[in-house]
Amino acid sequence: MSGQFPAENIGHGQPGHAPRPGEPAQPSAFAFDGESESLITGILAKYPEGKQASAVIPLLYVVQKQLGRETGSAWVPRVAMDVVAARLGMPPIRVYEVATFYLMFNTKPVGRYHLQVCTTTPCWLRGSDEVTRACREATGIRHWGETSEDGLFTMTEVECLGACANAPILQVNDDYYEDLDAGRTVELIQALRRGEPPAPGPTIDRFGSMPQGGRTTLLDVPDGEGPPPAHPATVEA
Amino acid sequence: MAKVTVDGITVEVPNGSTALQACEAAGKEIPRFCYHERLSIAGNCRMCLVEVEKAPKPVASCGFPIMDGMVIKTDTEVVRRARRAVMEFLLINHPLDCPICDQGGECDLQDQAYAYGGDHSRYAENKRAVKDKYLGPLVKTVMTRCIQCTRCVRFASEVAGVPELGATSRGENMEIGTYVEKALTSELSGNLIDICPVGALTSRPYAFTARPWELKKTDSIDATDATGTNIRVHARGPEVLRILPRTNDEVNEEWMADKGRFSIDGLKRKRLDRPWVRAHGRLHPATWQDAFVAIARAMQGVPGERIGAIVGDMCDAESMVALRDLMTALGSPNIDCRQDGAQYDLSRRDFYTFNSGIAGIEEADALLIVGADPRHDSPVINARIRKRWLAGAFPVGVIGAPASDLTYGYEVLGDQPSVLAGLIDGSLAFADALRGAKKPMIIVGQGALTRDDAAAVLAACWSLADAVGALSADWHGFNVLHQAASRVGALDLGLVPRAGARSVAGMMSGGVEVLWLLGADEFGAARIGPDTFVIYQGHHGDAGAARADVILPGATYVEKPGTYVNTEGRVQTAFQAVFPPGEAKEDWRILRAFSEVVGHTLPYDDLPAVRARLAEANPVFARQGLPRFGGGTGVAPAGDASALGSTPFGRAMGDYYLTNSISRASPTMQECSRTYSQPVLQAAE
Numbered sequence: 001m002s003g004q005f006p007a008e009n010i011g012h013g014q015p016g017h018a019p020r021p022g023e024p025a026q027p028s029a030f031a032f033d034g035e036s037e038s039l040i041t042g043i044l045a046k047y048p049e050g051k052q053a054s055a056v057i058p059l060l061y062v063v064q065k066q067l068g069r070e071t072g073s074a075w076v077p078r079v080a081m082d083v084v085a086a087r088l089g090m091p092p093i094r095v096y097e098v099a100t101f102y103l104m105f106n107t108k109p110v111g112r113y114h115l116q117v118c119t120t121t122p123c124w125l126r127g128s129d130e131v132t133r134a135c136r137e138a139t140g141i142r143h144w145g146e147t148s149e150d151g152l153f154t155m156t157e158v159e160c161l162g163a164c165a166n167a168p169i170l171q172v173n174d175d176y177y178e179d180l181d182a183g184r185t186v187e188l189i190q191a192l193r194r195g196e197p198p199a200p201g202p203t204i205d206r207f208g209s210m211p212q213g214g215r216t217t218l219l220d221v222p223d224g225e226g227p228p229p230a231h232p233a234t235v236e237a
Numbered sequence: 238m239a240k241v242t243v244d245g246i247t248v249e250v251p252n253g254s255t256a257l258q259a260c261e262a263a264g265k266e267i268p269r270f271c272y273h274e275r276l277s278i279a280g281n282c283r284m285c286l287v288e289v290e291k292a293p294k295p296v297a298s299c300g301f302p303i304m305d306g307m308v309i310k311t312d313t314e315v316v317r318r319a320r321r322a323v324m325e326f327l328l329i330n331h332p333l334d335c336p337i338c339d340q341g342g343e344c345d346l347q348d349q350a351y352a353y354g355g356d357h358s359r360y361a362e363n364k365r366a367v368k369d370k371y372l373g374p375l376v377k378t379v380m381t382r383c384i385q386c387t388r389c390v391r392f393a394s395e396v397a398g399v400p401e402l403g404a405t406s407r408g409e410n411m412e413i414g415t416y417v418e419k420a421l422t423s424e425l426s427g428n429l430i431d432i433c434p435v436g437a438l439t440s441r442p443y444a445f446t447a448r449p450w451e452l453k454k455t456d457s458i459d460a461t462d463a464t465g466t467n468i469r470v471h472a473r474g475p476e477v478l479r480i481l482p483r484t485n486d487e488v489n490e491e492w493m494a495d496k497g498r499f500s501i502d503g504l505k506r507k508r509l510d511r512p513w514v515r516a517h518g519r520l521h522p523a524t525w526q527d528a529f530v531a532i533a534r535a536m537q538g539v540p541g542e543r544i545g546a547i548v549g550d551m552c553d554a555e556s557m558v559a560l561r562d563l564m565t566a567l568g569s570p571n572i573d574c575r576q577d578g579a580q581y582d583l584s585r586r587d588f589y590t591f592n593s594g595i596a597g598i599e600e601a602d603a604l605l606i607v608g609a610d611p612r613h614d615s616p617v618i619n620a621r622i623r624k625r626w627l628a629g630a631f632p633v634g635v636i637g638a639p640a641s642d643l644t645y646g647y648e649v650l651g652d653q654p655s656v657l658a659g660l661i662d663g664s665l666a667f668a669d670a671l672r673g674a675k676k677p678m679i680i681v682g683q684g685a686l687t688r689d690d691a692a693a694v695l696a697a698c699w700s701l702a703d704a705v706g707a708l709s710a711d712w713h714g715f716n717v718l719h720q721a722a723s724r725v726g727a728l729d730l731g732l733v734p735r736a737g738a739r740s741v742a743g744m745m746s747g748g749v750e751v752l753w754l755l756g757a758d759e760f761g762a763a764r765i766g767p768d769t770f771v772i773y774q775g776h777h778g779d780a781g782a783a784r785a786d787v788i789l790p791g792a793t794y795v796e797k798p799g800t801y802v803n804t805e806g807r808v809q810t811a812f813q814a815v816f817p818p819g820e821a822k823e824d825w826r827i828l829r830a831f832s833e834v835v836g837h838t839l840p841y842d843d844l845p846a847v848r849a850r851l852a853e854a855n856p857v858f859a860r861q862g863l864p865r866f867g868g869g870t871g872v873a874p875a876g877d878a879s880a881l882g883s884t885p886f887g888r889a890m891g892d893y894y895l896t897n898s899i900s901r902a903s904p905t906m907q908e909c910s911r912t913y914s915q916p917v918l919q920a921a922e
Contacts, residue, residue, distance in 0.1 A: 078416075093401055093402065096416040097403040100416070
């Protein structure tokens with residue numbers, strides 16, 4: 001692209017920086033830390049020279065992670081989008097478009113634990129309403145998108161997380177907690193509040209998406225007696 | 238070529254055309270919102286659905302490539318139902334505020350809803366509302382009306398080269414905007430208003446002013462820069478309400494620079510509407526007769542060589558030839574059109590014109606810009622350079638750092654004239670890019686010609702053009718980019734003092750006793766000697782009028798029929814859109830009337846006679862359009878290419894928004910200047 005795209009608003013026109021009422025205060029500066037830089041080196045190496053703009057989504061994730069490490073609130077401030085734009089040599093607006101399009105990028109600060117409740121049909125049929133209610137009661141949050149008073153939790157309603165076999169699901173930051181009900185949701189939140197996040201995965205007695213209580217099929221391994229089934233091609237020969 | 242049948246009509250269209258283009262070739266109207274001929278294809282409005290035989294469902298014709306033997310149907314029940322359904326979707330969230338919308342009457346959505354839409358809505362829910370965006374002092378936004386066709390986004394990033402607009406968020410929350418609130422930093426932002434198919438982006442100065450059917454449209458030529466943009470002046474009664482570009486692929490395609498479009502509110506401010514004569518140190522209103530007599534009295538006994546004339550930057554050729562004839566009749570050789578002190582070589586026309594042609598930029602394959610800032614000198618030409626650059630394989634070198642990003646990739650080769658020498662002898666790497674090109678192009682701006690060593694720079698640029706093969710039989714790659722609309726016409730008329738005569742600088746400080754200013758305000762009127770009798774003939778009370786002893790009220794470019802020659806040397810005629818205010822007159826008529834008073838009656842009484850005189854003065858005026866002259870034939874401009882100075886190239890233009898008396902009188906341009914040209918002050922607040 002042409003020349004340099006200024007990372008900062010070049011200050012034309014009416015002042016546009018003051019946050020509107022209800023908008024979060026944006027930090028004034030952002031710089032990648034060492035950990036992020038090493039991640040970025042690996043990410044950028046995946047794309048051919050001149051196609052670095054393809055790395056915009058991974059880099060925004062790096063930003064969000066770094067903010068999570070630094071402030072306990074994993075979000076992407078505008079100034080960080082500008083830094084990403086400058087790093088990838090793309091106009092800032094193209095980064096804003098991506099960051100605002102994907103709901104996985106938080107453009108507002110969130111709590112330390114971002115509770116993402118799936119309410120799409122399979123989870124809903126399996127009791128996501130109960131999970132939602134439990135989250136609300138345990139955290140004191142009243143509406144979607146709000147952050148609890150202690151700043152620990154933010155509740156977001158999300159669409160299908162793709163783990164319907166283990167519905168209902170609650171995604172906390174990057175981890176899936178599956179097969180929940182009201183009681184286990186409250187326990188989970190209390191554990192998070194204590195700073196002892198339990199292992200992610202099903203909260204009931206099963207591994208992954210296996211049937212509850214253990215396997216029901218493929219219980220025995222063939223004992224190796226008899227010839228293995230012949231391949232049709234070899235029979236012909 | 239491929240044969241395509243559209244509604245039974247067989248047409249042949251080039252391979253790679255779209256179904257929509259094939260339909261247009263067959264004379265079928267296809268409704269569309271997001272598709273625009275000069276922008277990339279987005280295919281997101283779905284209004285252009287047609288039926289293609291063997292396709293399972295209606296296809297969006299704007300992005301559907303044709304194949305030989307394809308059968309397209311544009312008027313079937315399926316297509317009609319599809320259009321009705323798309324229109325219903327588009328109208329779900331579109332407000333019903335047509336009566337208070339400025340786009341009303343020229344709105345694509347309105348027209349197409351009427352032609353292709355259903356007769357009622359089945360939608361009873363609330364419509365969504367979107368916060369309006371601030372895009373600067375020129376473009377007004379009502380974002381609730383936006384149908385998200387993304388034409389503006391594509392225009393900003395493709396044509397204007399300022400990728401500042403985008404679509405943020407998604408689904409129903411999607412909004413068009415800049416995300417961070419800022420004015421669009423483009424000199425072409427007015428075109429957003431034209432390409433917006435609905436009333437989301439409208440003209441801020443023109444808001445709530447008129448309906449399109451109330452306006453009288455007159456074809457004219459933009460005189461605020463040297464591009465020669467083809468315009469249409471929209472007037473109601475005596476007032477010019479807006480100016481829109483006319484399509485001319487040779488010149489401006491369908492774009493127009495902001496200064497020409499928005500400085501029109503200056504046409505009714507600070508106007509000179511009656512003659513004034515200075516008596517006892519103060520200007521007093523006078524009659525035409527008094528004013529003429531006062532001038533005649535001042536000229537009495539003054540020898541011709543003590544009379545001078547300076548021609549301004551917006552003059553029509555008719556008034557310039559009349560002034561030239563008057564000065565000749567008075568015996569004065571002192572006439573100069575170069576307010577900025579630029580130096581030209583008039584021995585051949587291609588030494589001072591843009592010889593590749595604006596459309597020719599698209600053929601070029603390497604470009605060197607010397608002392609020019611195309612983005613501000615001519616935003617429209619800059620857009621053409623960007624268009625060529627986007628097509629790829631177009632190295633651009635710049636000598637003299639431009640004031641702002643030129644919107645395309647370029648390499649600053651330095652700011653010293655010595656760089657030219659380095660390019661001629663091939664010691665600089667960029668010389669290879671020029672030499673390797675089939676059609677290299679060199680653009681010399683006014684920043685290179687308003688210097689002491691201008692003749693040397695001009696000669697050096699010419700010899701560089703010669704050296705890199707830019708001067709062949711079928712390609713003329715030497716170009717001068719002008720800033721003043723009148724300049725090339727004036728040079729064609731030879732309005733440059735011959736040897737021994739006085740130039741603008743020579744007429745200052747008492748160099749002449751009587752000085753006639755034809756719309757000249759920008760040469761530094763304070764330098765005129767205190768005893769010089771100054772006549773200002775022009776339309777605005779600007780610097781020239783403030784110093785004048787007699788003021789003769791003239792007409793602006795929209796108030797007189799005029800001939801203008803753009804930087805290419807293209808002769809174009811503007812028609813009169815409105816009448817000059819008060820007692821103001823067309824400028825050549827004023828000169829003709831005055832000539833009678835001093836007993837040197839000019840030999841023409843009507844416009845055809847003046848134009849005949851123009852053609853006699855220089856045959857180029859006899860032909861509209863672009864008269865071509867031969868390419869390079871070994872003749873080079875006079876000037877010693879080795880006498881290059883060492884002053885860095887500077888800018889020849891001050892504030893883009895305030896370059897002429899009309900724009901200086903325009904509140905809109907003043908606000909633009911505050912917004913765009915003084916960012917430091919803004920940041921300090």
